[in-house]
Amino acid sequence: MGERRFNHILRCINCGRTFDPEEVLYTCSHCGDLLTVEYRELDLGDIDERWRGRPISVWRYREILPILDSTKPVTLSEGGTGLHACDRLGKLVGLKELYVKNEGENPTGSFKDRGMTVGVTKAVELGMRYVACASTGNTAASLSAYAARAGIRCIILIPAGKVALGKLVQSVAHGAKVIQIRGNFDQALKIVRELCSKEKIYLLNSVNPYRLEGQKTLAFELRDQLYPNPPENVVVPVGNAGNISAIWKGFCELKALGLIEETPRMLGVQAKGAAPIAHAVKEGLDEIEPVAKPETVATAIRIGAPVNWKKALRAVRDSGGTVEVVSDEEILEAQRLLARSEGIFVEPASASSIAGLKKFVASGIVKRDERTVCVTTGHGLKDPQVILDNFPSPTVVDATFESVREAIESSYMAILPA
Numbered sequence: 001m002g003e004r005r006f007n008h009i010l011r012c013i014n015c016g017r018t019f020d021p022e023e024v025l026y027t028c029s030h031c032g033d034l035l036t037v038e039y040r041e042l043d044l045g046d047i048d049e050r051w052r053g054r055p056i057s058v059w060r061y062r063e064i065l066p067i068l069d070s071t072k073p074v075t076l077s078e079g080g081t082g083l084h085a086c087d088r089l090g091k092l093v094g095l096k097e098l099y100v101k102n103e104g105e106n107p108t109g110s111f112k113d114r115g116m117t118v119g120v121t122k123a124v125e126l127g128m129r130y131v132a133c134a135s136t137g138n139t140a141a142s143l144s145a146y147a148a149r150a151g152i153r154c155i156i157l158i159p160a161g162k163v164a165l166g167k168l169v170q171s172v173a174h175g176a177k178v179i180q181i182r183g184n185f186d187q188a189l190k191i192v193r194e195l196c197s198k199e200k201i202y203l204l205n206s207v208n209p210y211r212l213e214g215q216k217t218l219a220f221e222l223r224d225q226l227y228p229n230p231p232e233n234v235v236v237p238v239g240n241a242g243n244i245s246a247i248w249k250g251f252c253e254l255k256a257l258g259l260i261e262e263t264p265r266m267l268g269v270q271a272k273g274a275a276p277i278a279h280a281v282k283e284g285l286d287e288i289e290p291v292a293k294p295e296t297v298a299t300a301i302r303i304g305a306p307v308n309w310k311k312a313l314r315a316v317r318d319s320g321g322t323v324e325v326v327s328d329e330e331i332l333e334a335q336r337l338l339a340r341s342e343g344i345f346v347e348p349a350s351a352s353s354i355a356g357l358k359k360f361v362a363s364g365i366v367k368r369d370e371r372t373v374c375v376t377t378g379h380g381l382k383d384p385q386v387i388l389d390n391f392p393s394p395t396v397v398d399a400t401f402e403s404v405r406e407a408i409e410s411s412y413m414a415i416l417p418a
């Protein structure tokens with residue numbers, strides 16, 4: 001290792017003890033809580049000038065990623081996703097300036113790729129030959145792809161029968177060892193954490209602080225894409241709660257760097273059957289009460305015991321935000337609304353940010369004039385079954401001109417109000 005000088009240390013979010021980044025470590029060896037990456041210095045000169053010369057992507061922000069200069073990134077061109085001004089949808093929900101940051105445009109179709117490009121690069125830097133995760137589907141799809149890209153082996157644990165088809169086939173296609181457990185995500189995560197603590201396998205769930213460093217770049221991109229007017233509200237679907245924590249960390253670093261003056265409010269959204277963080281926020285609790293049997297149509301966020309709850313509660317409270325709960329019906333309605341009003345097709349978990357936004361506007365938490373970004377986390381093609389189950393099936397007719405014409409005239413066409 002010799003000359004290697006890391007630009008960061010690891011700090012425990014509970015007791016504050018610091019650790020050297022040379023060793024493989026996910027939690028504090030003293031109190032067991034999660035770790036966070038802390039940079040040795042954030043006085044980086046005119047960093048903005050350097051960033052502007054590079055394409056918008058995760059690696060544009062390399063100076064504040066925890067990877068050695070000498071390490072070659074494992075990349076599939078992640079980040080740089082579209083920030084779409086959604087005027088029609090904005091009008092429908094009652095906002096003047098609404099944007100959708102569509103993370104489904106990442107290489108494997110979800111925001112997880114931001115985390116995995118950094119996390120798998122770290123695995124390679126540490127000399128690991130095996131990586132693993134538990135997943136509701138997207139983390140697995142992403143890790144499987146990045147492991148293949150790095151030429152290392154991948155083990156994934158998923159809840160049997162509860163992973164959307166598109167995600168499952170991604171992991172299979174990339175050659176991961178896919179193990180379906182008769183249990184839920186929370187149980188799978190417990191097992192994989194034990195596995196990685198006993199074997200030389202690198203854990204890439206969001207307990208891994210390096211993965212979250214990749215995900216924080218969403219905040220950097222929002223600042224750059226909206227420059228010079230950063231967002232006032234950022235709405236994020238919440239499952240295991242890594243993403244909302246990571247995005248908030250990104251905004252805090254931008255502020256520390258002097259690149260933004262105000263940080264936005266972080267507004268989380270959880271599905272009704274899996275909402276322990278929303279419950280804690282609404283009740284003013286300091287800890288979450290895990291949900292033993294989480295259930296929702298948004299299988300990506302079907303999580304009852306989010307590991308990053310403590311980081312997420314801090315993100316929400318420190319930013320002046322809150323967390324809302326949405327029903328399955330509201331999620332499916334929001335999915336349809338976004339697809340039909342703006343041409344953006346997202347999976348149910350992602351649509352929860354739109355469903356949540358409607359409630360934030362209705363309750364006055366988000367005001368008409370506030371610049372608001374909804375993060376849509378995964379592509380609609382991930383879960384084709386949910387569409388077949390909940391939307392009308394396309395008509396089948398005889399192969400004649402008359403039958404087609406009749407079908408056009410008799411069937412309802414989903415045209416939105418002008």
Ligand code: F0G
Pocket residue numbers: 110112134135136137138139140206237238239240241242243244300301347349350377378
């Ligand atoms: N949206 C989608 C599409 C997801 O796949 C996830 C998480 C989330 C939102 C929530 O993000 O966990 O950081 O709060 N999916 C994980 C997985 C759990 O295994 O793919 P979070």
